[in-house]
Amino acid sequence: MNEGKVIKFYREKANLTQEQLSKGICSVTHISKIERGLTEYSSEITDLLAQRLGVDIQSELKHLNEIEAQIHLLENALIKQKYDEVETIIQKLLNFPILVVSEFQIRFELLLARYYCSQGHPRKATKILSAIQKDTSKLSLYESYLLNHVLGYYYITEKKYINAIDVLKSINPMQYRNHEFYYILAYSYHSIDSKVLAYYYAEKALTYFKETNNFNRIIDTETLMIVQIGDNEYLNFQETAAQYQTLLQTCDICNFIDKKSKLLYNFAYNRYLRKEYMEASALYKEAMQICEKNSPLYFWSYEGFIRSSYEGDLLEKERLLELVADGMSLLANNPTDRLSQILFTMLNYELTHHNELYTFIDEIALPYFKENELFWFVQQYEKRLFVHYSESNQAEKALAVAAAILKV
Known part of the structure; x- marks a missing residue:
């Protein structure tokens, strides 16, 4: 019946009516039924129709069969x-x-x-997704779940983590076997600082990636799982550190430079939380050296290196200020990296003991964090703001921040 699809496609492409194409070959009624797959037909008729259209119908049928195989390869390569x-x-x-x-x-x-x-072109993705969402009644069950899967991915690129969670949790894993969506779900929960659920869904994703021998994504998932437990004071950090070292070695073996830089950043952050400032600064510096310069990860690592050096009293204040100035100068050429700009501005205020630090946190940083659902930053800086207002006897402001913290 695919012959009818081919005939109809090339007839419409040639701007021919059914009457014009069928003249001298078959009736209009017959060609209509052929195109809709509603009747049996001889290969002689379809060959004559294809010949009039200038189409190699066997080649086109081969292409239709090849499309299915290529679609499966495409989905696999994306995962x-x-x-x-x-x-x-x-x-x-x-x-x-x-x-x-x-x-x-x-x-x-x-x-x-x-x-x-994945390539940072959300507008192109939005155009496609919006068109498909206008009429979901035509979607197969698999396509409906795939739509939710892709929407979940789209939402995390837009930092809309709650939206991602809502749409991904509507997927039935028994009916949709592409369980990569568990990783996106885990990442979404991680992004709103829900560690238990992030770990839970990461475990499910890890099972899927191991079953499909997806070593690339195994590293991503194990990294995500370590992050959930890395700052838990009740767990043995030596075991966590050993896991980081194992994953770093795997990255070296597989030449996963990008993944290694992210691992180093996360490992550094865990060291920083434990006030192991010398180890943290060394790891942040190593991450900076191997990741793409002027990328967000480069600036986050740079900021982490300066902050660790500052809080660990590892560098002279003059040198720290030089580093901050260098970072802010580089960021001037990256106007879209708003998060890094905010982090460096706060660091600069902190190093210079500037009176505007808490005003900046209250009026600029926190609104940005909330708008972009950066919940970890929201919690961290609301607590810091609360302490400042309490210690400076600004009771009304302290109560307002306390109310926001309790609401979160």
Whole structure:
């Protein structure tokens, strides 16, 4: 019946009516039924119709079959984050004009939206997702769950973690076997500082990645799990440190530079929380050295290095101020990295004991953290603001912050 799809697609592409195409070959009624797959037909008729359209129908049918295989490869490559392979497959599929009438067109569009999100093109993803959401009645069950899966990914790229959780939890894992969505769910819970649920769903994701031999994502997931327990004072930190070292060695073996830099950053942060400032500063510095310069992770590591050095009294104040000035100078060329700009501004105020620090936290930093659902930062700086207002006898402001903390 796919012959009818091919005939209809190329007839409409040639701007021919059914009457014009069928003239001298078959009746209009017959070609209508062929295109809709409602009748049996001889290969002689479809060959004559294809010949009039200038189409190699056997080649097009082969392309339709190949599209299914390529879609599966594309989904797999996206899960494994093999983006060079993803781009090759996307280009290959786009070279098949017949894709638009295949049963995999919607799935391709959803996977394309997922790719755009991963590459920092949310507007392109929004355009695709909005069009599909206008009529979800045509979606198969798998496509409905895939839509929710991609929406979850889209929401975390937009830092809308609550939205991501809501849409991902509507997926039935018994009916949708792409359990990569568990990782996105775990990351969303991590982002709102819900450690127990983040760990719970990360364990489910880890099981899936191990079953599918996805070593790349195993490292991501184990890193996420370590982060949930790394600052737990009741657990043996030596075991956590050993886990970090094992993952770092795996990154070296597999040449996962990007993942190693993230691991180093997280490991440094855990050391910082334990007030192991010398070890933290060394790890932050190593992360800076291997990650892409001027990337958000570079600036977060830079800020962590300066803060650890400051609180650990590892560098002279003059040198610390030079480092802050250098970081802020680099950030001037990165106007979109608002979070790093805020972190460096607060660090600068702190080092210079500037009176504007708490005004900046109250009026600039906290509204940004709340708007972008950066709950860990919200909790950290609301507590700090509360202590400041309490110690400076600003009771009304202290009560307002206390009310916000209790609400969170």
